[in-house]
Amino acid sequence: MADLSKKTVERLCVYHRELLELENEGTDHIFSHQLAKRAGVSPVQLRHDIMGIGYSGSPARGYEISEMLKSIAKQLLSTKQQNVAIVGIGNLGRAIMAYFHGRRENIRIIAGFDSDLQKINRTISGCYCYSMNDIERICKYHKIKAAIIAVPEREAQDIAEKLSQAGIRGIMNFAPVRLVLPDSIYVENLDMALTLEKVAYFARQ
Amino acid sequence: MADLSKKTVERLCVYHRELLELENEGTDHIFSHQLAKRAGVSPVQLRHDIMGIGYSGSPARGYEISEMLKSIAKQLLSTKQQNVAIVGIGNLGRAIMAYFHGRRENIRIIAGFDSDLQKINRTISGCYCYSMNDIERICKYHKIKAAIIAVPEREAQDIAEKLSQAGIRGIMNFAPVRLVLPDSIYVENLDMALTLEKVAYFARQ
DNA sequence: ATATTACTGTTAAATAAATAACAACGTTAA
DNA sequence: TTAACGTTGTTATTTATTTAACAGTAATAT
Numbered sequence: 342m343a344d345l346s347k348k349t350v351e352r353l354c355v356y357h358r359e360l361l362e363l364e365n366e367g368t369d370h371i372f373s374h375q376l377a378k379r380a381g382v383s384p385v386q387l388r389h390d391i392m393g394i395g396y397s398g399s400p401a402r403g404y405e406i407s408e409m410l411k412s413i414a415k416q417l418l419s420t421k422q423q424n425v426a427i428v429g430i431g432n433l434g435r436a437i438m439a440y441f442h443g444r445r446e447n448i449r450i451i452a453g454f455d456s457d458l459q460k461i462n463r464t465i466s467g468c469y470c471y472s473m474n475d476i477e478r479i480c481k482y483h484k485i486k487a488a489i490i491a492v493p494e495r496e497a498q499d500i501a502e503k504l505s506q507a508g509i510r511g512i513m514n515f516a517p518v519r520l521v522l523p524d525s526i527y528v529e530n531l532d533m534a535l536t537l538e539k540v541a542y543f544a545r546q
Numbered sequence: 547m548a549d550l551s552k553k554t555v556e557r558l559c560v561y562h563r564e565l566l567e568l569e570n571e572g573t574d575h576i577f578s579h580q581l582a583k584r585a586g587v588s589p590v591q592l593r594h595d596i597m598g599i600g601y602s603g604s605p606a607r608g609y610e611i612s613e614m615l616k617s618i619a620k621q622l623l624s625t626k627q628q629n630v631a632i633v634g635i636g637n638l639g640r641a642i643m644a645y646f647h648g649r650r651e652n653i654r655i656i657a658g659f660d661s662d663l664q665k666i667n668r669t670i671s672g673c674y675c676y677s678m679n680d681i682e683r684i685c686k687y688h689k690i691k692a693a694i695i696a697v698p699e700r701e702a703q704d705i706a707e708k709l710s711q712a713g714i715r716g717i718m719n720f721a722p723v724r725l726v727l728p729d730s731i732y733v734e735n736l737d738m739a740l741t742l743e744k745v746a747y748f749a750r751q
Numbered sequence: 752a753t754a755t756t757a758c759t760g761t762t763a764a765a766t767a768a769a770t771a772a773c774a775a776c777g778t779t780a781a
Numbered sequence: 782t783t784a785a786c787g788t789t790g791t792t793a794t795t796t797a798t799t800t801a802a803c804a805g806t807a808a809t810a811t
Contacts, residue, residue, distance in 0.1 A: 348768070350747055354740045355724060372788070381724035385770060392790060400788040401777045423746050436641035440738055448746050487742070487749040511749025513741055519560060519586035527748035529741050533645060535559045536718055536734050537692070541628050541653050542555055543732035544692040544716025553798075577758070590800060597760060605758040606807045754811075759804105766799070776789080781782100 349390050350417065355380045356387070357413045364406050372403035423448045424485045426509075428500050429492035430455040430470060433515060437491060442466035450489070452479050473503075480507035487511040494518050501528075554595050555622065560585045561592070562618045569611050577608035628653045629690045631714075633705050634697035635660040635675060638720060642696060647671035655694070657684050678708075685712035692716040699723050706733075 345353070359379045363371060373391075374384040391404070396412035398404035427434055430453050441450050453470035455461065460470050471479055479485070488509045492500055497516035504512060511527040514520055517534050550558070564584045568576060578596075579589040596609070601617035603609035632639055635658050646655050658675035660666065665675050676684055684690070693714045697705055702721035709717060716732040719725055722739050 344751075346767075347744070347748075350744050351740065354743045358722065358740070359724075374788090378726070379724065381726065383770075386768095388789065389769085389791090398789060399777075400775080400790090401779095403788075417743065417747055419746070419750060423750075425742065425746070432641040432644045436637040437738065439637045441742070444739065446739070446743075448742055487746045489742070509749070511745040513738075513745045517563065519564075519584065521583070521586070527745060527751075529745050531736055531738070531741060533642065533718075533736070534649065534651070535556065535563070536736060537630065537646070537653055537694070538559045538622065538651075539552070539555050540716040540718045540732060540734050541624065541630070541692045542622055543552075544714070545624060545628075546732075551797075579758090588800075591798095593759065594761090594799085603759065604807070605760090605805080606809095608758075752811100754809105756809075757807095759806080761805100762801105762803085764799105764801070766797100768795100768797070770793105770795070772791100772793075774789105774791085777787100779784105779786080781784080 345393055345416065349393060352380065352382060352386070352390050353394065353413050353417055355382075356390070357410065357417065360406050360410050360413070364410065369406055370402045370404065371406060373398070376404070418447055421447075423487065424451045424483045425449065425487045425489065426452040426454065426476075426480055426483075426485045426504075427468070427489040427491060428454045428473070428476070428504070429490065429496075429515075430457070430460045430465060431491065431493075434489075434491035435465060437489060437515075438466035438468055442468070448487075451483060452485065454479075473500075476500075476503050477507040480504070480509060485509065487513070490514045490516055490520075492516060550598055550621065554598060557585065557587060557591070557595050558599065558618050558622055560587075561595070562615065562622065565611050565615050565618070569615065574611055575607045575609065576611060578603070581609070623652055626652075628692065629656045629688045630654065630692045630694065631657040631659065631681075631685055631688075631690045631709075632673070632694040632696060633659045633678070633681070633709070634695060634701075634720075635662070635665045635670060636696065636698075639694075639696035640670060642694060642720075643671035643673055647673070653692075656688060657690065659684075678705075681705075681708050682712040685709070685714060690714065692718070695719045695721055695725075697721060 373387050377384040377387040394412050394416045396409055427450050450468050453468050454473050454476055456473045461472050463470050488504050490497055490500055494516050497518045501520045501522055514528055514530050517532050520528055578592050582589040582592040599617050599621045601614055632655050655673050658673050659678050659681055661678045666677050668675050693709050695702055695705055699721050702723045706725045706727055710731055719733055719735050722737050725733055
């Protein structure tokens, strides 16, 4: 398995999604410039990315969607279902859970954690909720390798360290803080306040 | 005003936030390596970024926090309050509104839009909600230049075009689609499904 | 005074990413 | 059969971003 860059992985996910949609529409082949347009990238970049995963299309018919999907999935997606945990079941946490609930993907949020007793031992959006104290036990038991942090700013660093203890390797962090963690843990920040500032900045230019 | 890269703007926002927090704690000076650690970047990169905005610290005392804040704000933040709209007041939309409500920033969500009559003409998290049909009128009236899209996938492109019509220049898009818009409109995608896939991928490596 | 230290600002090098250029190939039309 | 076309895959070029190197500077200690 080649080592794909962060940006490439991101784009491959986009292609994968667009290809799934195309497949549903009944399309079986597509040219790079068509797919590129849907994905919002240049055709060259798309071909370059596809080169990286070892799939080849035909100059005559373009890419065969089902085959391309297989190739991308082979690189990106785990063969078995991947379990994810979420910490923090407030407004945002529940919205995220609802967002992912029902998607028939191979990534599923299967455990929630909160300190609020009202939420513990309930099922929310198809996901069972535990006490914060159970993080390590449950994550290890379910072999959870990725987690979502949706707790307030002040708790985020502490939770991140707990998750790290529990063997988590990747974190999607919604809290507006830069988590300080070992480099071996992959962190993706979805910092809404920050992003909105950035958007506002470029909207003014 | 210099032309700062996307990445630089993003990091400057982080520095700004950390500096605000430091100021609240009563600190008045800080060295690049200290701030860099809090921001999760290298000290060199921080100094490089700061160079770009024309502020200078002292080799002896480091950066003077209040002055540095002013310099960053001068580059990044609008002098007057910047109004933002949100389209789509579902679970996610309301969570976003709640998230931003009460933050004493100069960016404020002041208008919500939805097609659900139940939500129209109500105030949610301090933000008045209008019908989708009012997008152009309200955005122009309040000089709104940035918007958040939190509608389902299938509506996103249509809404984006409406916003574009209404004079919006920047969009924070939560819908899992790549919006096709003129280059003059800045789009930042916060694609949770995609991001989680990416995190899951790197968590496996 | 003067050397030392610990920092900053800036230029230079290295790395990463995007774009362009073009050969190779199957298909179609003459 | 052969030439022309439009596409892919790949290598080269350019551009952007990060990292390193180092001179300049104020404070401190000798």
